[in-house]
Amino acid sequence: MADLLKEIINVVGDDNAISQSPELERYAIEGKTPKVVVLPQTIEEISEILKVASSKSLAVIPRGGGTKIGFGREPNRADIVLCMSQLNQVLEHEASDLVAATQCGITLKAFQGVLKEKNQFLAIDPPHFESGATVGGIIATNDSGPRRLRYGTMRELLIGIRVVRSDGAIVKGGAKVVKNVAGYDIPKLYVGSLGTLGIIVEGIFRLYPIPELSQTYIVSFSNLAELQKMVLSILNSSLVPTCLEVLNPTLIDAISDQLRLNLKKEKYALAIRIESVGKAVRDQVSKVKGICGERGGEGILVEGVVEESFWQEIREFPWSMSVSNRVICKAGVLITDVPRVFQALGELSSNSGLGIYSSARAGNGILIISIEGEMSPIIEATKSLRNLVNSLKGNLIIRDAPADLKSQVDVWGEVGESIKVMERLKSHFDPNGILNPGRFVGEI
Amino acid sequence: MSTKPATKIPNWKKSFGDKLLQILHPDGVISSDDELIVYECDGLTGYRIKPIFVVLPKSAKEVSEIIKLCNQETIPFVPRGAGTGLSGGALPTEEGIVISLARMTRILEIDIPNQRVVVEPGVVNLWVTNSVSSSGYYYAPDPSSQLVCTIGGNVAENSGGVHCLKYGVTTNHVLGLEVVLPNGEIIEVGGKTLDHPGYDLVGLFVGSEGLLGIVTKVALRIIRKPESIKTLFASFDKVEYAGGAVAGITARGVIPAGMEIMDNLSIRAVEKTVHAGYPIDAGAILLVELDGPNAEVEAQTPIVMEVLKENRATEIRIAKDSDERALFWKGRKSAFAAMGRMSPDYYVQDGVIPRTKLPQVLGEIENLSKKYGLRVANVFHAGDGNLHPLVLFDSSKDGEAEKAEELAGEILKACVDVGGSITGEHGVGYDKKRFMHLMFDEQALETMNMIRCAFDPKGLCNPGKVFPTPRSCVEAGRTTYREHPIEKSGLGERF
Numbered sequence: 044m045a046d047l048l049k050e051i052i053n054v055v056g057d058d059n060a061i062s063q064s065p066e067l068e069r070y071a072i073e074g075k076t077p078k079v080v081v082l083p084q085t086i087e088e089i090s091e092i093l094k095v096a097s098s099k100s101l102a103v104i105p106r107g108g109g110t111k112i113g114f115g116r117e118p119n120r121a122d123i124v125l126c127m128s129q130l131n132q133v134l135e136h137e138a139s140d141l142v143a144a145t146q147c148g149i150t151l152k153a154f155q156g157v158l159k160e161k162n163q164f165l166a167i168d169p170p171h172f173e174s175g176a177t178v179g180g181i182i183a184t185n186d187s188g189p190r191r192l193r194y195g196t197m198r199e200l201l202i203g204i205r206v207v208r209s210d211g212a213i214v215k216g217g218a219k220v221v222k223n224v225a226g227y228d229i230p231k232l233y234v235g236s237l238g239t240l241g242i243i244v245e246g247i248f249r250l251y252p253i254p255e256l257s258q259t260y261i262v263s264f265s266n267l268a269e270l271q272k273m274v275l276s277i278l279n280s281s282l283v284p285t286c287l288e289v290l291n292p293t294l295i296d297a298i299s300d301q302l303r304l305n306l307k308k309e310k311y312a313l314a315i316r317i318e319s320v321g322k323a324v325r326d327q328v329s330k331v332k333g334i335c336g337e338r339g340g341e342g343i344l345v346e347g348v349v350e351e352s353f354w355q356e357i358r359e360f361p362w363s364m365s366v367s368n369r370v371i372c373k374a375g376v377l378i379t380d381v382p383r384v385f386q387a388l389g390e391l392s393s394n395s396g397l398g399i400y401s402s403a404r405a406g407n408g409i410l411i412i413s414i415e416g417e418m419s420p421i422i423e424a425t426k427s428l429r430n431l432v433n434s435l436k437g438n439l440i441i442r443d444a445p446a447d448l449k450s451q452v453d454v455w456g457e458v459g460e461s462i463k464v465m466e467r468l469k470s471h472f473d474p475n476g477i478l479n480p481g482r483f484v485g486e487i
Numbered sequence: 488m489s490t491k492p493a494t495k496i497p498n499w500k501k502s503f504g505d506k507l508l509q510i511l512h513p514d515g516v517i518s519s520d521d522e523l524i525v526y527e528c529d530g531l532t533g534y535r536i537k538p539i540f541v542v543l544p545k546s547a548k549e550v551s552e553i554i555k556l557c558n559q560e561t562i563p564f565v566p567r568g569a570g571t572g573l574s575g576g577a578l579p580t581e582e583g584i585v586i587s588l589a590r591m592t593r594i595l596e597i598d599i600p601n602q603r604v605v606v607e608p609g610v611v612n613l614w615v616t617n618s619v620s621s622s623g624y625y626y627a628p629d630p631s632s633q634l635v636c637t638i639g640g641n642v643a644e645n646s647g648g649v650h651c652l653k654y655g656v657t658t659n660h661v662l663g664l665e666v667v668l669p670n671g672e673i674i675e676v677g678g679k680t681l682d683h684p685g686y687d688l689v690g691l692f693v694g695s696e697g698l699l700g701i702v703t704k705v706a707l708r709i710i711r712k713p714e715s716i717k718t719l720f721a722s723f724d725k726v727e728y729a730g731g732a733v734a735g736i737t738a739r740g741v742i743p744a745g746m747e748i749m750d751n752l753s754i755r756a757v758e759k760t761v762h763a764g765y766p767i768d769a770g771a772i773l774l775v776e777l778d779g780p781n782a783e784v785e786a787q788t789p790i791v792m793e794v795l796k797e798n799r800a801t802e803i804r805i806a807k808d809s810d811e812r813a814l815f816w817k818g819r820k821s822a823f824a825a826m827g828r829m830s831p832d833y834y835v836q837d838g839v840i841p842r843t844k845l846p847q848v849l850g851e852i853e854n855l856s857k858k859y860g861l862r863v864a865n866v867f868h869a870g871d872g873n874l875h876p877l878v879l880f881d882s883s884k885d886g887e888a889e890k891a892e893e894l895a896g897e898i899l900k901a902c903v904d905v906g907g908s909i910t911g912e913h914g915v916g917y918d919k920k921r922f923m924h925l926m927f928d929e930q931a932l933e934t935m936n937m938i939r940c941a942f943d944p945k946g947l948c949n950p951g952k953v954f955p956t957p958r959s960c961v962e963a964g965r966t967t968y969r970e971h972p973i974e975k976s977g978l979g980e981r982f
C-alpha cells in the first residue's frame with residue numbers, strides 16, 4: 044500500500060499531495076475517506092496518476108470546487124481524490140469569435156471575471172457561483188440555472204473539450220468553432236457524465252455578449268391555473284425572456300423578507316427576466332405588464348443589485364437553507380405539467396407537515412425542489428413525487444441528500460433499456476471501473 | 488419484391504431475400520437492377536455501389552426485425568433518408584443492404600403548448616415547419632435542401648442551415664429519439680421532457696452519421712416565429728472587407744440570425760440564372776438577417792449599418808418587404824445550382840474556421856486556386872465560419888477531377904490549421920474519412936471507436952464511413968471492479 048501511495052504522490056510531489064489525517068477527512072465523500080488527495084499541476088500529471096490508478100484498480104474521485112461532491116450515488120470506493128484546482132488558467136479569449144478556452148479547474152466566477160473584461164460571458168448561471176463551483180464540475184454534473192430558457196445548458200455552450208481517459212490517454216474532441224460535425228460529438232458525451240468517463244481538463248465555449256440591460260418583473264398569483272395561463276401566453280408570444288421562473292408560496296415566504304421585496308405571501312409568483320438593448324427591454328417589459336394586467340396580476344419591476352440578488356437567491360436557495368434533514372431534487376416534466384407537480388407539492392406539505400420549497404423553470408418544465416423535515420416522511424414524499432413525475436413521463440433526480448435517503452431511494456431513478464448501452468460505453472472507457480465507481484446511473 | 492425476376496443472383500442472396508419477404512410486404516423489398524440504381528449513391532454522385540437489396544420498412548418493429556436478420560446472416564446495412572447527403576454517408580456497402588426510411592413519414596404528434604413535434608424519420612424537414620406554421624411556430628434548422636431532406640438524415644448529419652448562428656444546429660433542437668440499435672434492440676433516449684439521467688445518448692446519436700443505429704422516431708423542439716425580421720444586403724469591393732464586417736458585427740454584441748457571404752464568381756453565376764439583383768462587379772456581397780422583438784431589431788439595425796460602412800461597404804440595401812427579402816435570399820439559395828452553369832463540374836467543399844480567420848483563409852484559398860489553375864467560388868455561412876468553397880473543374884479534361892479533389896483537400900488543411908473543422912454540416916461519410924487525421928490524433932480516433940464499439944461491436948451498421956481506416960472492437964467485458972468479500976468485510980484493502 045505504501046508503495047502505491049508513494050508512486051501516486053511522486054507524480055505530483057509531496058507539496059501537492061495530502062496523505063495525513065486530519066486533512067484527509069476534509070475530502071471524505073459520503074463518509075468515505077480517501078487514502079490520498081492529489082493536486083496535479085499539469086495534464087500530464089493527471090495522465091500519469093490515471094495510468095497508475097488504472098493498472099492497480101484504485102478508485103479516483105475527481106473534484107472541482109467540491110460544491111457538488113455529494114451529487115450522485117455513494118461511491119463504491121474512494122482511494123484517490125484528484126483535485127482540479129491547480130488547472131485554472133484561461134487559455135484563450137477571442138472576443139470577435141465569441142469563443143474562449145480554459146482549463147476546467149477554474150471557478151466559474153473567475154472565468155466570468157476574465158470574460159467580462161471584453162464584455163462577454165459564459166451564458167450559464169448554476170448554483171454555487173460564490174462558493175467556488177468550477178467549470179469542470181458544472182460540465183460533469185450538467186448543472187444549470189434559470190437562464191437556460193434562453194441559452195440552454197452546458198450542452199449548448201461547450202464546443203470543444205480535452206479529457207484524460209482512465210488509461211491516461213489525453214483526448215481532444217470538438218474544435219474552436221461553433222459548427223463542427225467531424226466525428227462523434229465527444230463534448231456532449233462528457234456533459235453530465237459525472238466524471239465516470241474521464242477527467243475533463245479543458246473546455247472551449249461559445250460565448251455571448253453581456254446584454255446592455257436586464258429587468259425582471261415579478262408578479263403574484265393565488266391561482267395556479269391563472270398563473271399557468273400567464274406562462275403559456277408569454278411563451279406563445281413574441282417576447283423573448285431569458286428566464287421564466289415560478290416560485291411556490293413557501294419559497295416566497297422564505298426569501299421575501301430577506302430580499303425586502305415585499306412579495307405577496309401565500310401566493311405563487313412568476314418572475315420574467317428580459318435582457319437586451321435598453322429600448323427592447325423596456326418595450327418587452329411593458330408588454331409583459333400588459334399581459335399580466337389582463338389576468339389581474341400586478342407586480343413589481345426590479346433591476347440592478349436588487350434584481351441580481353433576487354436571481355442569486357433563486358439559484359442558491361436549496362443550498363443556502365442550511366438544514367441537515369433535507370433533500371434537493373430536480374424534476375423534468377412537460378411545460379404543461381408543471382402546475383400538477385406544484386399542486387402535488389402543496390398537498391404533500393399540508394398532509395405531512397414537511398417544508399417544501401420549489402422554484403420552476405416554467406418554460407423548460409424543470410422544477411428544483413427542496414424538502415425539509417423528518418427523514419422518514421421526506422423519503423415517502425420523495426418516492427411519491429418520483430412516481431408522479433414518472434407517470435407524467437418525466438424524471439426526478441436527487442441532487443443532494445443524506446446517505447440515509449440515498450440508501451432507500453435511487454438518486455437517478457429508472458433509465459430504461461438504454462442503460463445497457465451506457466454500461467457498454469463505461470466498460471470501454473473505463474474497463475477497470477476506477478472513475479467515480481458506482482456513483483452514476485445503474486451503479487456505473 | 489419487384490415484379491421483374493432477379494436474374495442470376497446467388498443462392499444465399501435469394502434465400503436472404505426470401506427471409507426479408509417474411510418481414511416486409513413485397514413492395515417493401517427492391518431487388519431489380521434498374522430500381523436499385525437509384526440507391527447506388529447519395530448527393531455525392533462520384534461514388535457508386537449497388538446494394539444487394541433495398542428495404543423500405545414502415546415501423547420500428549420492421550426495422551428491428553430486418554436488423555436482427557442482418558445480424559444472423561452477417562449482412563451490413565446502410566440507413567438512408569432522402570439521399571441528399573453530400574459526403575457519401577448513405578453510400579451502400581458491397582454485399583450489403585440499404586434500409587430506406589422513406590416510408591416512415593408520419594408526423595406523430597404536434598404539441599404546441601409544450602413546443603414539441605414528434606415525427607418519424609422519413610418526414611421531410613420543411614413539413615415540420617409547415618405543420619406548425621399556422622400556430623406561429625417553426626422548426627429552426629433549415630438546410631438548403633429542406634424541401635427534400637429528411638429529419639432522420641438531419642439527425643444523422645447534425646445538419647445546419649442559414650440561421651444556425653443564433654439558433655444552433657440540429658443537435659440543439661432534438662430532444663428525444665427512438666433508435667433501433669445495430670443488434671436490433673429498440674431503445675428510447677431522451678424524450679419530450681429535458682434532463683434525462685445518464686449519458687447524453689441523444690447528443691451522441693445526433694451527428695453519428697448512421698453508424699450507431701437507425702433512428703425511427705424523433706422529438707423536436709419548435710420555436711416561436713420572431714416578431715420582426717430585417718434583412719440587410721451589402722456589397723464590397725473585396726471579400727476580405729465583407730469578412731471584416733462579419734467579425735465586426737459580432738464584436739459589437741449583435742448576433743444576427745444569419746450572415747451569408749458570396750464572392751464575385753458566385754455572384755456572377757447567380758445573376759446569370761436567377762437575377763437576384765446582385766451587383767455583378769462587386770467583390771463580394773453580404774446578407775445579414777436580424778430577427779427578434781421589434782425594438783431589438785430596430786436598435787441593432789443602425790449598429791450593423793455602421794459596421795458595414797466602417798468596412799467599406801459600397802452599397803447597403805434593406806429589404807422593405809418580404810418579397811424583397813425573398814429576392815435577396817433567392818440568389819444565395821440557388822448558388823450551388825447556378826454553379827452548374829459556370830462549369831461542367833464542381834465539387835462542394837465544407838470546412839469551418841473561426842470567424843476572425845476569414846480574411847486569412849480566403850487569401851489562402853485564392854493562392855490555392857492559382858496554384859492549381861482551377862477556379863474556386865466562395866459561398867459561405869459567414870456568421871459561424873462555415874465555408875463552402877466550390878471548386879470548378881471539367882472532368883472530361885485529363886486529371887482535372889483529381890486536381891480539384893486535391894485542391895479541395897488542401898482547403899480543409901487550411902481550415903484545420905487555424906483551429907477549425909473539416910466539416911461543418913455535410914459530415915465525414917465516405918468522402919472525408921481520409922481527412923479525419925488532420926483533426927484527430929490516434930487517441931481521439933480510438934476514443935471514437937470505443938463509442939462505435941459500445942453500439943455496434945460487429946461493425947454491421949454503415950461500415951466503412953467516418954473512420955479513416957477499418958477498426959475492430961476489443962470485447963469489453965464487465966471487467967468493472969467488484970469488491971472482494973474480504974475487502975467488503977473490512978478485513979483487507981487494495982492499497
Ligand SMILES: Cc1cc2nc3c(=O)[nH]c(=O)nc-3n(C[C@H](O)[C@H](O)[C@H](O)COP(=O)(O)OP(=O)(O)OC[C@H]3O[C@@H](n4cnc5c(N)ncnc54)[C@H](O)[C@@H]3O)c2cc1C
Nearest residue numbers: 568569570571572576630631637639640643647697702912
Ligand atoms: C442542394 C443541397 C443543399 C444542401 N444544403 C445543406 C445545408 O444547407 N446544410 C446542411 O447541413 N446540409 C445540406 N445538404 C446536405 C444534406 O441535405 C443533409 O446532410 C441532409 O441532412 C441529408 O438528409 P437525407 O434525408 O437526404 O439523408 P441521406 O443523404 O439519405 O443520409 C445521410 C446520412 O444519414 C444516415 N441516415 C439517414 N436516415 C437515417 C436514420 N433514420 N437513422 C440513422 N441514420 C440515418 C445515412 O446513413 C447517411 O449517413 C445539402 C444537400 C444538397 C443536395
